[in-house]
Amino acid sequence: xxxxxxxxxxxxxxxxxxxxxxxxxxxxxxxxxxxxxxxxxxxxxxxxxxxxxxxxxxxxxxxxxxxxxxxxxxxxxxxxxxxxxxxxxxxxxxxxxxxxxxxxxxxxxxxxxxxxxxxxxxxxxxxxxxxxxxxxxxxxxxxxxxxxxxxxxxxxxxxxxxxxxxxxxxxxxxxxxxxxxxxxxxxxxxxxxxxxxxxxxxxxxxxxxxxxxxxxxxxxxxxxxxxxxxxxxxxxxxxxxxxxxxxxxxxxxxxxxxxxxxxxxxxxxxxxxxxxxxxxxxxxxxxxxxxxxxxxxxxxxxxxxxxxxxxxxxxxxxxxxxxxxxxxxxxxxxxxxxxxxxxxxxxxxxxxxxxxxxxxxxxxxxxxxxxxxxxxxxxxxxxxxxxxxxxxxxxxxxxxxxxxxxxx
Numbered sequence: 001x002x003x004x005x006x007x008x009x010x011x012x013x014x015x016x017x018x019x020x021x022x023x024x025x026x027x028x029x030x031x032x033x034x035x036x037x038x039x040x041x042x043x044x045x046x047x048x049x050x051x052x053x054x055x056x057x058x059x060x061x062x063x064x065x066x067x068x069x070x071x072x073x074x075x076x077x078x079x080x081x082x083x084x085x086x087x088x089x090x091x092x093x094x095x096x097x098x099x100x101x102x103x104x105x106x107x108x109x110x111x112x113x114x115x116x117x118x119x120x121x122x123x124x125x126x127x128x129x130x131x132x133x134x135x136x137x138x139x140x141x142x143x144x145x146x147x148x149x150x151x152x153x154x155x156x157x158x159x160x161x162x163x164x165x166x167x168x169x170x171x172x173x174x175x176x177x178x179x180x181x182x183x184x185x186x187x188x189x190x191x192x193x194x195x196x197x198x199x200x201x202x203x204x205x206x207x208x209x210x211x212x213x214x215x216x217x218x219x220x221x222x223x224x225x226x227x228x229x230x231x232x233x234x235x236x237x238x239x240x241x242x243x244x245x246x247x248x249x250x251x252x253x254x255x256x257x258x259x260x261x262x263x264x265x266x267x268x269x270x271x272x273x274x275x276x277x278x279x280x281x282x283x284x285x286x287x288x289x290x291x292x293x294x295x296x297x298x299x300x301x302x303x304x305x306x307x308x309x310x311x312x313x314x315x316x317x318x319x320x321x322x323x324x325x326x327x328x329x330x331x332x333x334x335x336x337x338x339x340x341x342x343x344x345x346x347x348x349x350x351x352x353x354x355x356x357x358x359x360x361x362x363x364x365x366x367x368x369x370x371x372x373x374x375x376x377x378x379x380x381x382x383x384x385x386x387x388x389x390x391x392x393x394x395x396x397x398x399x400x401x402x403x404x405x406x407x408x
Contacts, residue, residue, distance in 0.1 A: 006050050013043045021343035025318070025364070025381075040342075051212070061114075061209030063192050064090035064177065086126075087118040088179060088188060091210040093154075096195045097132075098203055099164045100407055101220040107139075111154035112194075113177065114210060117143075118150040125182040131157045133174045135164065135196065142182060164199060171196045202304045202319055204340070218340055218392060222399035224304055224323045225338070226406040227330035231308040235278065236331055242281070243274040250333035251353040264352040268334065272349055272361065275328045276371045284324075286364045287315045306408070318345045321363035330396055340392040341385045346378055348393060358382075358393065 020036040023029040066088045091114040113130050124145045131138040136157035145151050173196050179188040197203070202224060206215045226232060240247055248271055255264045305313060305320045307327040316324060322338055325347040329336035335350040339360060348358045360378035361371075369377070385391035 002053070006046055006053070010043065010046050010050065013039055013046065017043060018343065025344045060212040061091040061093070062089060063092050064088065064188060064190055066188065085120040085122055086124060086181075086187060087120065089116040090114070090177060090179075090188075091116075092175075092192060092194070093208060093210055094194070094206070095209055096170075096197055096207065097159075098197050098201065098206065098217075098220075099159065099167055099199050100197075100201065101217070101223050102159055102164075103161075104220065104223065104404060105156055107154040107156040111156050113139075113155045113175070115153040115155070115179070116150060117145060117153065117179075119145040119147055122147050126187070127178075127180050127182050128153055128155065129178040129180075130155045131176055132159070132194065132196075133176055133191075135159055135173050164196070167196055167199050169198055198303065200304050200306065202302055219394055219399055219402070220404055221319075221323075221338055221340075222394065222396060222404040223407040224306065224319075225326040225330060225336075225396055226307050226323075226408050227327045228406060229306075229308050229327070229408055231311050232327050232331050235311060235328065238281070239274050239278040239328060239332070242277040243270060248274070248332045251335075253353055255352055261352060261355075268349070268351060269359070271332060271334065272329070272359075273371045275325065275332070276361070276366060276374065279324065279328075280366050282311070282314055283367060284310060284314050284316055284321070285367050286321070287317060316363070318364050321366065322347050325361070325363055326396055335395060335397050337396060338394040339382065340394065341381070341390055344381075346381065348378075348382070350395070 017036065017039050020032055020039060024032050024036060066086065093111040093114055097112070115128055117126060117128075125142065126145060127140065127142045129138055129140050136159050139155040139157040141153050141155065143151055143153065173194055175192045175194045177188070177190055177192070178186070180186050202221055204216065204218045204221070206217045207213075208215055236248060249267065250271075251268065252264055255261050302317065302319055304323065305316060307320075307324040310316045310320050310324045322345045326336040326338060329347075329349055337348040337350070337358060339346050339348050346360060346362050346364070348360045351357045351359055359375065360382040362374050362377040362381065365374050365377060382391060
């Protein structure tokens with residue numbers, strides 16, 4: 001009961017903090033910073049207490065178990081049929097499946113299902129199958145286990161893209177598991193409920209039930225940066241119209257002298273200004289979008305519009321705008337970065353080729369400020385959070401090198 005009460009308080013605080021951050025970052029209500037700080041401290045305290053309560057459960061993420069009772073040579077089991085010379089524990093790796101990035105996961109690092117199987121007194125050959133009914137292909141492993149040894153198997157059934165793309169709300173689904181002895185009897189068969197997150201749900205923190213911990217997966221936000229999408233490529237024509245030379249040149253290449261660096265930075269800044277003015281010309285306004293939050297599993301994220309949807313709907317939250325800018329910069333062969341601070345996101349770009357020097361722009365003021373004011377706001381915010389050590393910079397070229405590709 002106490003855990004449920006704390007989870008409800010956590011949920012309410014998350015909503016309050018989100019609203020306060022909106023007022024501070026977007027409406028510049030600086031007087032609310034103290035109230036935000038107190039709310040954040042209270043949230044940390046509640047989350048610490050919740051984590052301690054959850055750790056009292058030694059079977060975090062355990063969904064199936066067979067156990068041999070050595071005193072009576074009988075087998076107790078949670079479900080299904082089993083044989084007395086095999087011990088099995090099955091853990092769930094994710095109850096809430098982030099469909100936008102799931103296809104980028106690897107089975108051993110981010111499994112959906114984990115099996116711990118031990119053969120007692122004799123060798124065994126085991127076949128393991130799992131799938132999400134109606135949403136995935138079957139993941140199948142056949143393994144040989146030596147007597148009195150244990151094996152750990154990780155499975156990550158592949159989702160069907162044509163079905164996943166249609167998911168717009170949290171959707172319940174059934175995970176089906178079959179464990180059988182090759183040439184023998186069925187050992188265990190059962191099902192478990194999982195939830196598929198909306199295709200446009202962007203989450204930074206991912207709850208691992210087995211380890212009972214939150215994992216930072218902010219780098220996967222790179223999937224929402226879509227430079228090759230047709231509407232983005234088409235919009236580059238509008239961008240070019242706002243450039244003095246009526247063209248986009250990307251970086252010039254390697255620069256060495258101070259004069260060359262200064263000229264290159266100015267040339268790149270003109271391209272960013274053209275992107276800013278092109279977006280401003282279609283009157284993209286800031287709107288605070290729906291928050292995805294499950295109070296029971298510490299899952300916190302934000303619904304986003306894909307860049308092509310921002311161009312069509314002409315409205316964006318901070319993540320939407322950041323993804324649009326990043327997509328256009330990458331489409332111009334520039335190197336953007338997603339900038340993350342607590343409760344907010346904005347854009348940065350590398351000032352010249354492989355400089356590792358960055359400039360910043362606050363995307364949410366595109367409709368209300370000019371380019372230089374937006375840059376000034378972005379620079380001030382970046383400096384403030386860098387000094388506190390609370391700024392996360394995610395260069396898109398780094399994300400691409402690590403396999404985080406556009407979702408479309």
